[in-house]
Amino acid sequence: MARRCCRATSRSTAKIYAKLRESFISTIFLFVCLLFPFTTKAGLYTASDQIVILTPDNVDSVLVNSTAAMVVEFYASWCGHCIAFSPVWKSLARDIKEWKPAMDLAAIDCANPVNIPICSGFDVKGYPTLKFFHAYSKADSKGQVFKAFPRDVRGLRHKLIDLMETHKDPWPPACPPLETASKVEIDNFFDTNNVEHLALIFEMSNSYVGREVILDMLQYENLAVRRVLNTEEGLVTKLGVTDFPSCYLYYPIFGIFFQKTCYSVYHCNLGDSVRKMLTCVCVCVCVCHIRSRVYMADLESTLYYSLRVELAAHTVIKGEALSALQEYFTVLVKYFPGRPVVMNLLKSVATWLKDRKDSELSYSSLKDALDNTAEVPNAALPDSVRWVGCQGSKPHFRGYPCGMWTLFHVLTVQAKEAASKDPQEVIQAMRLYVYYFFGCRECATHFENMAMESMSQVGTWITPVLWLWSRHNQVNNRLAGAPSEDPRFPKIQWPPPELCPSCHGVKPTGEHTWQQEEVLAFLHTHFSSEHLLSDYLEEEGQLLSRQKESLVARQNQEAKRGTERRARDTMSELLPGQEEVKEEEEEEEEEDEEEEEGIKAGGPRQPHRKPSVVGLKLRPVQDEIVDLDSFVDHHYKAKALRAAAAMSSRVRTRTLQRQEEPRLRASLEQGTRLGLGLEPVEPDDLLGQRNMLQKRILTGQYMGSEEEGALEMYPRLNKRQWMSLLSVGFSRLDISLCVILYFLSSTCLLAMYLFFKNRLQLRRTKVALP
Structure with a gap:
């Protein structure tokens, strides 16, 4: 016990x-x-957030005469906006931790009584306030205030870069130059810099990629990064740069440049000797291609290819295809989150299609509407393709199919956010467009089969967003390993775990399963309009100015054609029956100098056309008739008047009465029937008859008794009539040349005959000698 x-x-x-x-x-x-x-805890931040906490003890040492630029947030711990902004400031500090040698972030709690004198000394009157302090700032510096600063990490990065470029001398020693490099500097770079590798970032003038890479690579030794604009034609031509932005890594040991576009990482798998260096560049340069983001440039490129290339294959659109096109434009107008300049044009084209009463539509008229020939103000569509997130490792990979899937996902999410009454509105418009217009017909058949199997479920127990996501993964599963798969962007079940870890689950049996609620939340965030990136978009002003230039050029061309058409109509009215002659004259660009001199002297113009002697059929003589009028008017007017008086004794007198005209017309028709190339002429007076007779005499085409009297009127012409009949359209110069050539050839033959005859006699004489 x-x-x-x-x-x-x-x-x-x-x-x-x-x-x-x-x-x-x-x-x-x-x-x-x-x-x-x-x-x-001191205020909203701690030292573990990689943010310098300012106190009265360290404020002077941190901000005054510092070798790095400083960005300070003045906040109050009780301020609701400051509390909401604090996660962004922490994320920014983690995102630019590589920039620390050149720039650092700090914060000070102005609600703490100890810090009130400091905040008052920097003229801080509201919270949160951001101020930028240049390197080597003086003690009396108040800092540069951020006005209307962005509330996201990407926008703040760009803002910090803009402020960093405002530095004058002295420049922060740890920060490399951010300005663009020239060809002369690059050619002599290794002579003046002690580095082993040089990365060149080729980009547009409004791009931040090059400057971001330069700052991201600060802590890597033996590597220098320089940015080159697309306007530096010497380097662009030398290296054959076609994509912007792009990275070229110069490796002096091998003496070559390795190209790495910003939209893929296919050079990161090279040999071990350069893998480490290229991996660093790939990781940094590929900041421009974030696979977890959607680019507006891809969506606008998809619109360009869809409306200007794919629809152009259909010359005429009618029936159900026309209805499908109208629904497609209706959905785009409702849910496409485009820029105002693009949306204005989409609305104008949709209204134009709706107001049309015709049962069919030609693509040429649709193209006029897309080109904004109606001149709707502040409306334009992109006129080129610029893939960013959908850029493949080779030109034939990804591109338009990737852009079309992205466009469909964005439209379904936008319709969901807009609380569309018809859950199948977007996917039905997509289905019809793919069925009637998508270029890959086998792909269209597969999509139609999927729609027939499961589209009836949309709106009951599955949303359009999840239906399209599941169909997309089904297509990825079918095309995995196909020749169309980009080896750098394999067909996987999307989204992968690194993008959405909560979207993936495991069943008790160990099998993979999708958490559809998490997937739906991820899709709404990923394809929301707020999440779209506007990088690499062409400025609206450039789109509008280029469209205006094309419209002006088109109007000028149409005006020129109209003027030419009116001129042809006027000429045809003034000279009926002379169309063929005018066309031949337009085709003749040069004329013989002798002919021009003859025209200036008043003589007849000789025809350029080759004569047709087969069957002695003469060509139409419209040219000769027109030219001989001027010939007669200039040379034989006086002679014809004198000969008219002497004609009365030899030839019966012709009167000016209209009763004699039928006989004259009959004689002309007789000449036409005989194949002499005569055309009926209706003279109004005696001078007209005489001119007609002179023309017929000059062309050597008279027959009958009346023509004999006319020949007596012009004895000079009668003597040379035989030459006109023999020439059959040849000029006098041609005949003279033929005679001269005939004479020379005869003389040459005679000389050759005499030469060989004498030579033969000499040989016979030599043979006969003993």
Whole structure:
């Protein structure tokens, strides 16, 4: 009994000691917390956030005469906006931790009574306030205030870069130059810089990629990064740069440049000797291609290819295809989160399609509407393709199919956010567009089969967003390993765990499963309009100016064609029956100098056309008739008047009455039937008849008794009539040349004959000698 009592007493004593020990520790902990209330946390930030906490003791050493630029947030711990902004400031500090040698972030709690004099000294009157302090700032510097600063990490990065470039001398020693490099500097770079590698970032003037890479690579030794604009034609031509932005890594040991575009990482898998260096560049340069983001440039490129390339294959659109096109434009107008300049044009085209009453539509008229020939103000569509997130490792990978899937995902999410009454509105428009217009017909068939199988479920137990996501993964599963798969962007079940870890789950059996609620939340965030990136977009002003230039050029071309058409109509009215002659004259660009001199002297113009002597059929002589009029008017007018008086004794008198005209017309028709190339002429007076007779005489085409009298009128022409009949359209110069050539050839043949005859006689004489 004594032992049991002793044991019971020892146990109760141990419990008492344990309770006393716990109460003592709790008392000590409470006393420490009450004694040192600010040691646990200072304001909204701690040193573990990689942010410098400013106090009266260190403010001068941090901000005055510092070798790095400083960005300070003045906040109040009780301020709701400051509390909401604090996660962004912490994320920014983690994101630019590589910039620390050149730039660092700091914060100070102005709600702390100890810090009130400091905040008042920097003229801080509201919270939160951001101020930028240049390197080597003086003690009286108040800093540069951020006005309307962005509330996201990416925007703040760009803002910090802009402020860093405002530095003058002295420049922060740890920060390399951020300005662009020239070809002369790059050619002599290794002579003046002690580095082993040089990375060149080729980019547009409004891009931040090059400057971000330069700052991100500050802490890497033996590597220098320089940015080159696309306007530096010497380097761009030398290296054959076609994509902007792009990275070229110069490796002096091999003496070559390795190209790495910003949209893929296919050079990161090279040999071990350069893998480490290229991996660093790939990781940094690929900041421009964040696979977890959606680019507006991809969406606008998809619109360009869809409306200007794919629809252009259909010359005429009618029936159900026209209805599908109208629904496609209706959905785009409702849910496409585009820029105002793009949305204005989409709305104008949609209204134009809706107001049309025709049952069919030609693509040429649709193209006019897309080109904004109606001149709707502040409306334009992109006129080129610029893939960013959908850029493949080679030109034939990704691109338009990736852009079309992205566009469909964005439209379904936007329709969900807009609380569309019809859950199938977007996917039905997509289905019809793919069925009637998508270029890959086999792909269109597969999509239609998927729609027929499961589209009826949309709106009941599955949302359009999840339906399209599941169909997309189904297509990825079918195309995995196909020749169309980009080896650098394999077909996976999306989203991968690194983008959405909570979207993936594991069943009790160990199988993978999708957490659809998490997937839906991720899709709404990923494809929301607020999450779209506007990088690499062409400025609206450039789109509008280029569209205006094309419209002006088109109007000028149409005006020129109209002027030419009116000129042709006027000429045809003034000279009926002379169209063929005018066309031949337009095709003749040069004329013989002799002919021009003859025209200036008043002589007849000789025809350029080759004569047709087969069957002695003469070509139409419209040119000769027109030219001989001027010939007769200039040379034979006086002679014709004198000969008209002498004609009365030899040829019966012709009167000016209209009753004689039928006989003259009959003679002309007779000449036409004989194949002489004569055309009926209706003279109005005696001079007209005489001119007609002179023309017929000059062309050597008269027959009958009346023509004999006319030949007596012009004895000079009668003597040379035989030459006109023999020439059959040849000029006098041609005949003279033929005669001269005939004479020369005869002389040459005669000389050759005499030469060989004498030579033969000499040979016979030599043979006969003993």
